Amino acid sequence: MRNLISTLMRAVRRPWMIHVWWSIALVVTCVTGAQLGARTLNWGVSPLVWQGERGAQFARISSSLAELERNDIAFSEGLAISRLRTALIALASEDGGWLCGDYESKALENAKTWFDTHPDHHATRELQPFIPDGLRACEKRM
Amino acid sequence: MLKRRWNVHLVWMAIVLAGGMSSFYLGAYAVGFTLTQLAWQNHRSDHFGNIKAAIRLLTQNDLTAYHRFSEWQLRDGVDHLAVQYGEWRCSDTQSRTLSRARVWWKDHPAPAPRYAPFDRMIEKGWSACSGP
Numbered sequence: 001m002r003n004l005i006s007t008l009m010r011a012v013r014r015p016w017m018i019h020v021w022w023s024i025a026l027v028v029t030c031v032t033g034a035q036l037g038a039r040t041l042n043w044g045v046s047p048l049v050w051q052g053e054r055g056a057q058f059a060r061i062s063s064s065l066a067e068l069e070r071n072d073i074a075f076s077e078g079l080a081i082s083r084l085r086t087a088l089i090a091l092a093s094e095d096g097g098w099l100c101g102d103y104e105s106k107a108l109e110n111a112k113t114w115f116d117t118h119p120d121h122h123a124t125r126e127l128q129p130f131i132p133d134g135l136r137a138c139e140k141r142m
Numbered sequence: 143m144l145k146r147r148w149n150v151h152l153v154w155m156a157i158v159l160a161g162g163m164s165s166f167y168l169g170a171y172a173v174g175f176t177l178t179q180l181a182w183q184n185h186r187s188d189h190f191g192n193i194k195a196a197i198r199l200l201t202q203n204d205l206t207a208y209h210r211f212s213e214w215q216l217r218d219g220v221d222h223l224a225v226q227y228g229e230w231r232c233s234d235t236q237s238r239t240l241s242r243a244r245v246w247w248k249d250h251p252a253p254a255p256r257y258a259p260f261d262r263m264i265e266k267g268w269s270a271c272s273g274p
Contacts, residue, residue: 018147022154029162037169045177047228054223054230061219062239064212065246076208077200084196087189098186107194114197123200 081123084111088127088134100138108138213250216243220267221260232271244268 011017067076100108112135115124124131199208220243232240247264 018150019154022151022158025154026158026161029158030165033162033165034169034172037166037171038173040166041170041173042177045174049177049181050226050228050230054226057219057222058236058239060215061243064216064219065239065243067212068209068216068246068250071205071209073203073205073208076205076212077203080196080199080208083192084200087192087196090185090189091193094186104187104190107190107197111193111197114201118200121200 077123081126084123085127085130088130091135091137092130092133094137098137105138108135111135216247217260217264220270221263222267223270224263224267226270230270237271240268240271 063079067079070076115127115131115135118124195211199211220240223240
């Protein structure tokens, strides 16, 4: 036993062992640093994401309630056009690095068909500046 | 010889510090990148869903269909509030919106009984503004 301990102590005190200790310290520091970085960002960003999501839900409740209370088809149609406008502008402003699923491509194809067959509808006239770019979002397929 | 040994420690310490800082940055970057992609993808799906719904509603041009969609949107919004994590404060406008929505919901009961867990979820959502 004593021999084993003295052998171990000699091995630990060898000059190159210093590099082993420092390598272990490097690995531990890197793992801890990565964990801390991930947790710090998560801690900072999560409340912002939740807050944004919460605001969006209240906005959705508020607009739906307004539509249900008004009971007016012109108002409902205006709201649908407004949703369409927001979605088309958002898709038109993408940088093009996204691929589309079948469901998404089909939604845009249907929208294009509808716009083509309803050229005089005031939704088509109103959204004309955003339609071509918005409908181009699925040129890349999954 | 002694000076050389200290230099070894100094070099290693610099490497460990640089490694720790790079790992911190990389960890934050990886989480940020992943979260951004997920959030962007969710928003994108919402946009496609909105396009599909709006085109369908404009095609039907029927007040009942519009109302059905709005009712679904209302319920979905309240459901999302029900599953929120943590304690949140509501602004006055948000509290008013939620209580108005609750009144509307009570005044317009569904003709057929709804699936009970969904109703419990809605009930939980109504209390989203009753926290501190």
